[in-house]
Amino acid sequence: MSDKLMDISITLNGKKVAASVAPDMSLLAFVREQGCKSVKCACETTNCGLCTVWLDGRAVLSCAVPMMRANGHDVTTLEGLQAESADFARCMAEEGAEQCGFCSPGLIMNVLAMEREIRDRAAEQGVEHVMPSDEDMDSYLAGNLCRCTGYTSQRRAIRRYMASRFPSLPEGAASCGLIVGEGE
Amino acid sequence: MSMIVTREAERANLERIGERTVKKDAAALLSGKPLFTNDLVPADTLTVKILHSPYAFARIRDIDTSRAMKVPGVAAVYTYRDVPDRRFTLAGQSYPEASPYDRLILDEVVRYVGDEVAIVAAETDDAADRALKLIKVDYEVMEPVLDFTQAKGNPVVIHTEDNYHVNGAWINNDRMNNVVASGLSEHGDLDAAFAECDIVVDETYHTLADAQAMMETFRSFAEIDAYGRITVTSSTQVPFHVRRMVAGALDIPQSRVRVVKPRIGGGFGAKQSGCNEIFCAFVTYKTGRPSKIIYTREETLASSNSRHEMQMHVRLGAKNDGTIVAIDLHTLSNQGAYGEHGPTTVGLSGHKSLPLYNHAKASRFSFDVVYTNTMPAGAYRGYGATQGLFAVESAVNELADRLGMDPCEVRLKNLVTPGERLAQYDDNELYSCNAAECLRRAMDMIGWSDKPLVRDLGDRVRGLGVALSMQGSAIAKIDIASVDLRVEETGFYTLSIGATDMGTGCDTILAQFAAEALRCDTDRIVVHGVDTDVSPFDTGSYASASTYLTGMAVLKASEKLIAELRARAAGFMGVNVDDVLFDGEELLAYAPGTLEVPDDADRPEFSGIYDDVEAIARSYHMAQAAPDAEPIARMTLTELANKLVAGGDGDCLTAHAAASSPTSPPPFMSGIAEVDVDKATGKVTVVDYVSVVDCGTVVNENLARVQAEGGIGQGIGMALTEDVQYDARGRMRTRSFMTYKVPTRLDIPRVRVEFAPSYEPTGPFGAKSIGEVVINTPSPAIASAVAHATGHYIRTLPITPEKALFGEDSGK
Numbered sequence: 001m002s003d004k005l006m007d008i009s010i011t012l013n014g015k016k017v018a019a020s021v022a023p024d025m026s027l028l029a030f031v032r033e034q035g036c037k038s039v040k041c042a043c044e045t046t047n048c049g050l051c052t053v054w055l056d057g058r059a060v061l062s063c064a065v066p067m068m069r070a071n072g073h074d075v076t077t078l079e080g081l082q083a084e085s086a087d088f089a090r091c092m093a094e095e096g097a098e099q100c101g102f103c104s105p106g107l108i109m110n111v112l113a114m115e116r117e118i119r120d121r122a123a124e125q126g127v128e129h130v131m132p133s134d135e136d137m138d139s140y141l142a143g144n145l146c147r148c149t150g151y152t153s154q155r156r157a158i159r160r161y162m163a164s165r166f167p168s169l170p171e172g173a174a175s176c177g178l179i180v181g182e183g184e
Numbered sequence: 185m186s187m188i189v190t191r192e193a194e195r196a197n198l199e200r201i202g203e204r205t206v207k208k209d210a211a212a213l214l215s216g217k218p219l220f221t222n223d224l225v226p227a228d229t230l231t232v233k234i235l236h237s238p239y240a241f242a243r244i245r246d247i248d249t250s251r252a253m254k255v256p257g258v259a260a261v262y263t264y265r266d267v268p269d270r271r272f273t274l275a276g277q278s279y280p281e282a283s284p285y286d287r288l289i290l291d292e293v294v295r296y297v298g299d300e301v302a303i304v305a306a307e308t309d310d311a312a313d314r315a316l317k318l319i320k321v322d323y324e325v326m327e328p329v330l331d332f333t334q335a336k337g338n339p340v341v342i343h344t345e346d347n348y349h350v351n352g353a354w355i356n357n358d359r360m361n362n363v364v365a366s367g368l369s370e371h372g373d374l375d376a377a378f379a380e381c382d383i384v385v386d387e388t389y390h391t392l393a394d395a396q397a398m399m400e401t402f403r404s405f406a407e408i409d410a411y412g413r414i415t416v417t418s419s420t421q422v423p424f425h426v427r428r429m430v431a432g433a434l435d436i437p438q439s440r441v442r443v444v445k446p447r448i449g450g451g452f453g454a455k456q457s458g459c460n461e462i463f464c465a466f467v468t469y470k471t472g473r474p475s476k477i478i479y480t481r482e483e484t485l486a487s488s489n490s491r492h493e494m495q496m497h498v499r500l501g502a503k504n505d506g507t508i509v510a511i512d513l514h515t516l517s518n519q520g521a522y523g524e525h526g527p528t529t530v531g532l533s534g535h536k537s538l539p540l541y542n543h544a545k546a547s548r549f550s551f552d553v554v555y556t557n558t559m560p561a562g563a564y565r566g567y568g569a570t571q572g573l574f575a576v577e578s579a580v581n582e583l584a585d586r587l588g589m590d591p592c593e594v595r596l597k598n599l600v601t602p603g604e605r606l607a608q609y610d611d612n613e614l615y616s617c618n619a620a621e622c623l624r625r626a627m628d629m630i631g632w633s634d635k636p637l638v639r640d641l642g643d644r645v646r647g648l649g650v651a652l653s654m655q656g657s658a659i660a661k662i663d664i665a666s667v668d669l670r671v672e673e674t675g676f677y678t679l680s681i682g683a684t685d686m687g688t689g690c691d692t693i694l695a696q697f698a699a700e701a702l703r704c705d706t707d708r709i710v711v712h713g714v715d716t717d718v719s720p721f722d723t724g725s726y727a728s729a730s731t732y733l734t735g736m737a738v739l740k741a742s743e744k745l746i747a748e749l750r751a752r753a754a755g756f757m758g759v760n761v762d763d764v765l766f767d768g769e770e771l772l773a774y775a776p777g778t779l780e781v782p783d784d785a786d787r788p789e790f791s792g793i794y795d796d797v798e799a800i801a802r803s804y805h806m807a808q809a810a811p812d813a814e815p816i817a818r819m820t821l822t823e824l825a826n827k828l829v830a831g832g833d834g835d836c837l838t839a840h841a842a843a844s845s846p847t848s849p850p851p852f853m854s855g856i857a858e859v860d861v862d863k864a865t866g867k868v869t870v871v872d873y874v875s876v877v878d879c880g881t882v883v884n885e886n887l888a889r890v891q892a893e894g895g896i897g898q899g900i901g902m903a904l905t906e907d908v909q910y911d912a913r914g915r916m917r918t919r920s921f922m923t924y925k926v927p928t929r930l931d932i933p934r935v936r937v938e939f940a941p942s943y944e945p946t947g948p949f950g951a952k953s954i955g956e957v958v959i960n961t962p963s964p965a966i967a968s969a970v971a972h973a974t975g976h977y978i979r980t981l982p983i984t985p986e987k988a989l990f991g992e993d994s995g996k
Binding site: 037038039040042043044045047048050077078079082085089092093094095096097098099100101102103104105108138139141142143144145146147148149150151152153154155 | 204206207209210211213214215216217218219220223396397398399400401447448449450452480481482686687688689884886887889890893894895896897898900920921922926927928929930932934935
C-alpha cells in the first residue's frame with residue numbers, strides 16, 4: 001500500500017465520511033473499517049462477488065475499487081438498504097437459500113441492482129419493464145459465487161422475488177436486451 | 185393429545201418435524217449483521233501472517249529475523265526455535281485421534297510448498313507484509329516425493345523426526361516407508377468368487393485433491409480473558425477438538441483454553457481440521473495481546489487441507505445376467521505432508537461403497553495411505569466415500585455397458601435391502617434402506633424408460649448416466665453429542681448445544697426436535713452454541729452427525745425434562761406423578777389410575793439400542809391411554825416455570841443428555857445426469873440432474889433440499905472443472921479462483937431433488953443424515969453420461985473438454 005495518504009470524502013449509506021487514507025486502499029477495506037461488516041472478501045481476485053457494493057447506484061466489486069476512485073462518490077452497502085432488501089431477504093429465508101449467509105449480502109446487492117437496472121433501462125427505452133428470463137438472471141448474477149446452495153434454491157428465491165416486482169412476459173416473448181450480464 | 189413418538193406409524197402426526205422452518209439465524213444473516221469471526225475482532229488486535237515455504241522439502245539451515253523485527257509496528261517474529269517441541273495433529277477427531285502426531289507449530293523441516301516457516305505479528309497488515317519479505321531463510325533443499333504412486337518405500341522419507349507419535353497400532357503406520365496407514369478387510373472366498381464370474385471389469389480410477397472452497401476462508405483470533413486463559417474465536421466445525429489442538433500445540437493444560445464458534449461461512453469438512461488457530465493462540469500466549477489471523481484465498485487453497493487424492497483399482501466380477509459376484513478394491517490415498525484424517529478417510533472409500541452390493545459372495549478392500557510432499561489432505565464432504573463411489577459406481581456402469589444391460593437394471597438386481605448384515609460395514613445390520621425406491625423414483629423423474637442412453641442432437645451429443653450413493657450417520661461408538669435443556673421463566677426453553685451450525689442449519693433442526701418433543705413452537709426454543717466453557721461436550725459437526733446424534737441427545741433431554749416437569753407439577757398440585765400428563769401448554773392431572781397402560785397395549789417397537797428411549801416409549805403409552813376424561817387439576821407451563829425459578833419451592837430445571845450410537849445408519853441417494861457434449865469443443869454441459877434421497881425422516885424439507893442441491897453442485901464441480909494441479913517442483917498451480925474453477929450459476933442446471941424417506945429406528949423420529957451422501961453421485965453419473973455420449977470412459981477426474989472429446993489416454 002502507498003505510504004502517502006490522501007484526504008478523501010465519500011457518502012456512505014447517505015452519510016458523509018471523510019478520512020485520510022492510502023489512495024490505493026480498497027473500497028472493501030475502507031467500508032469494513034467504517035463498520036459496514038456485511039461486505040465480505042472471499043477471493044482477492046475479483047471472482048467471488050461477495051464484496052459487491054453500489055458506487056453511485058451501480059453494482060461494483062469493492063475489492064477492485066481503490067479509494068482514489070471512490071473519492072467524491074456515493075457508496076451504498078447492505079447496511080444502507082435494510083428496508084429495501086427486506087422483501088428479497090424474506091424470499092431467500094423461505095427457501096433456506098441463505099445457508100451459511102456469508103455470500104448473501106453480495107448477492108442481495110446485485111439482485112437489487114439488477115431489479116433497478118431493469119426499471120431504469122425500460123424507462124430509458126420508454127417500454128414497460130418485464131420479468132427477465134432465468135437465463136438472463138443467471139447470466140447477470142454469474143459473478144456471485146456460492147458454495148453451499150448449488151444455486152438452485154437461490155434461483156427459486158430470486159424468481160419469486162422478481163415475479164413479485166415485475167409482470168411476466170407474454171408467452172413466447174423474449175426478454176433479451178433488458179439486461180445482458182452487466183452485473184459484477 | 186400428542187406426545188413424543190418415535191415410530192414410523194406416527195410420523196405423519198409430527199408437527200414440527202418436516203416443517204419448512206426458516207433458519208433461526210436467517211434474518212440476521214440476510215441483513216448482513218456482523219456475525220462472523222472477522223466481524224468480531226476486538227480493537228487493537230495484532231495481525232498475524234505466515235511465511236510459507238517455497239520448497240516442497242527442505243531443512244532450514246539458518247533463519248534470520250533481525251531485519252524483519254526492525255520494521256516499525258512489528259511486535260514479534262517467531263521461528264521453529266521458539267515453539268514447543270511437542271507433536272500434535274490438526275485432525276478434528278475424538279481423542280485418541282487416529283491421525284499421527286506429526287506436526288509442530290513451526291518445524292525445522294518444511295514438507296510442502298506452503299508449509300509454515302515463520303510467524304509475524306504486527307500492528308498493521310502493511311507492517312506484517314513488509315516483515316515477511318525481510319525474513320532471510322537459508323534452506324537445504326531436499327529431493328521431494330511428489331508422485332504418490334512412488335511414495336511407498338521411496339528412499340526419501342518424509343517424516344523421520346524422533347518425537348513422531350501414533351495413538352493406535354491399528355492404523356498400521358509405517359512412516360519409514362512413507363506409509364501413514366494401511367489395512368485390509370475381506371469377506372468370503374475371493375478367488376472362488378472370481379472363478380465363478382463370466383466377466384470382470386478391471387479398471388483404475390483416480391480422483392483429485394479437490395478444494396472444499398467454502399466462501400469464508402480460514403480465520404481465527406485469540407485474546408486473554410479475565411482469568412488469564414486463552415480464548416480463541418474460530419471459524420471451526422470442531423470447537424472442542426480445537427481446544428485440544430491449541431493446548432497440545434502450546435503445551436499447556438486444556439483448562440487454560442476456551443474456544444468460541446460464531447457464525448461460520450461454510451466448512452464442508454475443511455474446518456474439521458485445525459488450521460490457523462494455533463498461530464494466533466501462540467502469538468497471544470507469547471505477547472499477551474489479542475491477535476488475529478485471516479487466511480487469504482491463496483493460503484486457503486494452497487496452505488491448508490483438501491480432499492484426499494485417491495487412486496482406486498477395482499476388479500468387479502459378475503455373471504452374464506448382471507449378478508455381481510465379487511468385488512476387489514484397492515485404494516491408494518495421497519495424504520500429502522501431514523497425516524490429518526489419513527487413516528480414516530481411506531476406510532470410507534471401501535466401507536461406504538461396497539455395501540451397496542452387499543450380495544456379492546466375496547469382497548476384499550485393501551488400502552495404503554502415503555505421505556508425499558504436497559499439501560496435506562483433510563476432510564471434505566463425503567470423506568473418502570465420494571472417491572470410492574466414483575470408482576465402484578463407475579465400474580458398475582462399465583459392467584452394464586459391457587454386458588449391454590441397462591445400468592439401472594443391473595443395480596436393481598444387486599442392491600442391498602433392509603435387514604441385511606453389511607459385510608464391509610462392520611457387519612452392522614441395515615435397519616432402514618430405500619435405495620431401490622430412490623433409484624426408481626429418479627428414473628421416473630427423468631423419464632428413463634423413454635430415453636435412449638445416447639442421442640445425437642446435431643452439434644452435440646446427449647448422454648444419460650446414473651449412480652447411487654451411501655454414507656453414514658455419525659461415527660459409531662466414537663462420536664458423542666450432548667445437550668443441556670433448561671426451562672426458563674415464563675416457560676420458554678434454552679437448548680445449549682456443542683454441535684456446530686456452519687450454515688447447515690443444525691441450530692434450527694435441533695430446535696425443531698426439541699419443539700416436537702416439548703409440543704411447542706420452534707420459536708420457543710432458544711438455541712445456544714458453541715462456547716467450550718459453557719456448551720455441553722459434542723465431538724462436533726462432521727461425519728454427518730448433528731441431525732442424527734445431537735438430535736437424539738435433544739430427544740433424550742426433552743424426555744428427561746418432561747419427566748421432571750411432570751414430577752414438579754405433581755408436587756405443586758398434590759397428585760401422583762403417574763397421573764400427570766404434559767401437553768406442551770399445560771400439566772394435566774387425572775384421577776388415579778386413569779393413565780394406567782394395559783399390558784396388552786400397542787407397544788411401539790424399538791431396536792433396543794437406546795435404553796433411554798424406553799422412557800419415550802412409556803410417555804407414548806400414557807398418551808395412548810390418555811382418556812377423554814376431564815383432568816381433576818391443571819397447571820399451565822408458565823405457572824409452573826415461574827414457580828420453578830422462584831425461591832422457596834423453586835428448582836431451576838436443566839435436563840442434560842448425551843447420545844452415542846453403536847451403529848452408523850447409512851442414508852442413500854440416487855442421481856441421474858443428462859449431459860450434452862459439444863462435438864466441436866468437447867465441453868460437457870449438465871442439462872438436467874435428478875436425485876432422490878433417503879435420509880430417513882426429513883426434519884426440515886427446505887434445509888434438506890438445499891443440502892442435496894448444494895452437494896450435487898459441488899459434485900458437478902468435482903466431476904467437470906475442479907482440477908488441482910502442481911508444477912514439476914511441487915508448487916500448486918491452482919492458487920486462486922482464477923485457476924481453481926468452482927461452479928458458477930451458469931454451470932449448474934436446475935437440479936431436481938425428491939425424498940424417499942425410510943424410517944431409521946435408532947434415529948430421532950426416524951432421521952438419518954443428509955450432509956455428505958448428496959455429494960457422491962454426480963462424478964460417476966456424469967462420467968457415465970459422457971461415456972454414453974462419446975464412447976470415452978473417463979476414469980481420472982475432472983472430465984475436461986479434451987478428455988471428453990479425445991478420451992483420457994489420447995494425450996499420453
